[in-house]
Amino acid sequence: MPIIDAARREFIAKILADLGKTIFAVGLASYFFEKFPFVLKAALWIVCVIVLISSVLIHPRKETRGQ
Structure with missing residues (x-):
């Protein structure tokens, strides 16, 4: 049983990719x-920071009941 399930890993990967894009955009925009x-x-x-934190908190968590 993995510590982090596949759906959560996918979400984390998506957030990190978006964060990387954001850092790149900020680097370009910092000149302006x-x-x-x-x-x-x-x-x-x-x-x-608020947007990043809320994106993690708002993400719907799948509850597994009866397993």
């Missing part, structure tokens, strides 16, 4: 946001 106000930069980071 060089003179962006600090308050807005901090707000964007906070929103990013």
